[in-house]
Amino acid sequence: MPEDTKPEFPKNFLWGASTSAHQVEGGNHNQWTVWELSHATQLAKKAQKNYGWLQNWDKIKLRAQNPENYISGKGIDHYNRYQEDFGFLGKLNLNAFRFGIEWSRIEPEEGVWDEAEIEHYRRYITELKKRDIEPVLNIWHWTMPVWFTDKGGFKYSANLKYFDRFVQRIGTEYAHQLKYIITLNEPNNYASISYQIGRWPPQEKNALSMLRVYWNLVRAHRRSYKILKNIKPELQIGIAAQLANIQAKHPHNILDELSTKVMRYFWNWWFLRRIRKQQDFVGFNYYFTDYYTAMFKRSSPKTPVNDLGWYMEPEGLYPLLLRIWSRYKKPIIITENGVADEADEYRRWWIEETIVAMERALSEGVKITGYFHWSLLDNFEWAEGWWPKFGLVEVDRQNGMKRTIRPSAKWFAERIRKLSAPN
Numbered sequence: 001m002p003e004d005t006k007p008e009f010p011k012n013f014l015w016g017a018s019t020s021a022h023q024v025e026g027g028n029h030n031q032w033t034v035w036e037l038s039h040a041t042q043l044a045k046k047a048q049k050n051y052g053w054l055q056n057w058d059k060i061k062l063r064a065q066n067p068e069n070y071i072s073g074k075g076i077d078h079y080n081r082y083q084e085d086f087g088f089l090g091k092l093n094l095n096a097f098r099f100g101i102e103w104s105r106i107e108p109e110e111g112v113w114d115e116a117e118i119e120h121y122r123r124y125i126t127e128l129k130k131r132d133i134e135p136v137l138n139i140w141h142w143t144m145p146v147w148f149t150d151k152g153g154f155k156y157s158a159n160l161k162y163f164d165r166f167v168q169r170i171g172t173e174y175a176h177q178l179k180y181i182i183t184l185n186e187p188n189n190y191a192s193i194s195y196q197i198g199r200w201p202p203q204e205k206n207a208l209s210m211l212r213v214y215w216n217l218v219r220a221h222r223r224s225y226k227i228l229k230n231i232k233p234e235l236q237i238g239i240a241a242q243l244a245n246i247q248a249k250h251p252h253n254i255l256d257e258l259s260t261k262v263m264r265y266f267w268n269w270w271f272l273r274r275i276r277k278q279q280d281f282v283g284f285n286y287y288f289t290d291y292y293t294a295m296f297k298r299s300s301p302k303t304p305v306n307d308l309g310w311y312m313e314p315e316g317l318y319p320l321l322l323r324i325w326s327r328y329k330k331p332i333i334i335t336e337n338g339v340a341d342e343a344d345e346y347r348r349w350w351i352e353e354t355i356v357a358m359e360r361a362l363s364e365g366v367k368i369t370g371y372f373h374w375s376l377l378d379n380f381e382w383a384e385g386w387w388p389k390f391g392l393v394e395v396d397r398q399n400g401m402k403r404t405i406r407p408s409a410k411w412f413a414e415r416i417r418k419l420s421a422p423n
């Protein structure tokens with residue numbers, strides 16, 4: 001859309017960035033940190049096999065082959081430096097922030113609450129509000145206290161009561177300061193990577209376990225919704241689903257079409273359909289446009305790809321927005337969206353095309369109320385560790401964790417300013 005055309009974005013649109021507690025805080029002790037420590041050496045040894053095919057392999061080799069890469073450790077010390085980090089939100093003209101709270105800090109032992117940590121997050125939220133930043137609290141982003149996963153985590157429905165109790169506590173402590181709560185991040189990704197593909201803890205490869213976890217996460221969300229609405233009925237509650245723009249490789253091939261329909265249903269809609277009565281907005285993370293051939297084989301173009309080798313089609317957001325809107329007719333929040341791009345080569349293009357996709361959808365009546373870029377800061381990318389760089393703000397962990405705003409982020413800030421300016 002030409003720069004001088006009237007912007008379609010509503011006045012109170014949430015322009016935000018996303019993070020998750022484990023990926024930035026540092027100093028955590030949860031099921032994931034335990035796994036990192038016991039698997040770092042093995043992950044470093046497998047680096048060549050896992051990433052040797054990437055076009056940037058030479059650039060990342062030393063880091064990917066170093067076991068330290070796979071340990072979250074001090075994180076980016078966001079736990080202590082959050083005030084400084086919130087300063088970047090203002091500098092980037094952002095008015096909203098999606099962040100996580102770490103369950104293992106708040107309830108380190110079963111039924112034992114750490115009041116100092118509860119206070120920490122209260123100060124954290126208060127600080128955001130002081131700066132006129134809308135806090136969007138995300139309750140569960142894959143990490144859990146060790147005592148909970150020792151009991152089998154979300155595999156057993158008997159364990160849901162522990163999550164209920166945690167949610168009740170979060171609601172009681174913080175809901176009065178909040179308008180938005182996201183209960184779960186990407187239940188589909190977690191269930192399939194941790195329980196079917198077996199790449200993330202607890203590394204099970206069992207379809208039945210995957211289905212049990214997936215189903216229990218549906219129940220966990222429904223129950224959380226009820227608990228939180230009882231505390232504060234006007235809270236806006238949703239999840240951050242991982243949705244892909246799934247397309248047929250050969251649109252006229254019946255088998256490709258069939259595999260596309262099945263994938264769309266199971267990956268995108270299965271979970272959302274089950275919680276359709278328990279969400280006030282549809283929240284989703286968009287990274288992928290995937291082309292499928294028959295037999296559910298992903299066969300996406302080879303270029304352009306980001307540093308992780310993920311095929312990039314930012315404009316694929318548009319058909320996805322239309323499909324979500326026609327199914328659910330609820331306000332839509334893009335809760336994550338971004339690229340791993342250390343050289344900052346693609347990020348500006350990615351954001352620009354994303355804004356165009358949103359403008360197109362808005363002009364056709366789709367109600368989008370927020371966009372959160374992943375991520376505010378470079379952070380710990382789970383099983384890949386530290387080398388992938390998703391931040392609007394670069395963080396140099398070798399150099400006192402120095403933060404530097406990337407050029408694409410400056411451009412984004414200027415774009416937001418223009419889009420938010422009164423007509």
Ligand code: BGC
Nearest residue numbers: 020185186189285336374381
């Ligand atoms: C997750 C983030 C992750 C990002 C990039 C999303 O699936 O919610 O935690 O860092 O993708 O891979």
